[in-house]
Amino acid sequence: MKIWAKVMKGGKIADQTVFEKDGKTVWSEMHSYLVEICYALDIPTPVLLKTHIFNFAKFNHVKFTKGDFVEKVNFDQLFLENISDR
Numbered sequence: 001m002k003i004w005a006k007v008m009k010g011g012k013i014a015d016q017t018v019f020e021k022d023g024k025t026v027w028s029e030m031h032s033y034l035v036e037i038c039y040a041l042d043i044p045t046p047v048l049l050k051t052h053i054f055n056f057a058k059f060n061h062v063k064f065t066k067g068d069f070v071e072k073v074n075f076d077q078l079f080l081e082n083i084s085d086r
Helices: 029-042 048-057
Strands: 002-007 010-019 059-064 077-082
Touching: 002 029, 002 059, 010 029, 029 048, 029 077
Parallel strands: none
Antiparallel strands: 002 010, 002 077, 059 077
């Protein structure tokens, strides 16, 4: 599994990373994947809801906006995209 994580600010990529795990996606581990991605990007971890997981599973991407973070953030969105199947 590969996830391309992009921090977007003003419509441009401010920071990015690629998260890789061996094996298939384990949906129950999605929160721990998100924690590792946010740690690598040095940003707070957003609140992960079922709708986020469903969107990622169905559409291969998910977007976290400022409202999904408890802390104040200085970017517009965190965008995660599944790039495993490419």
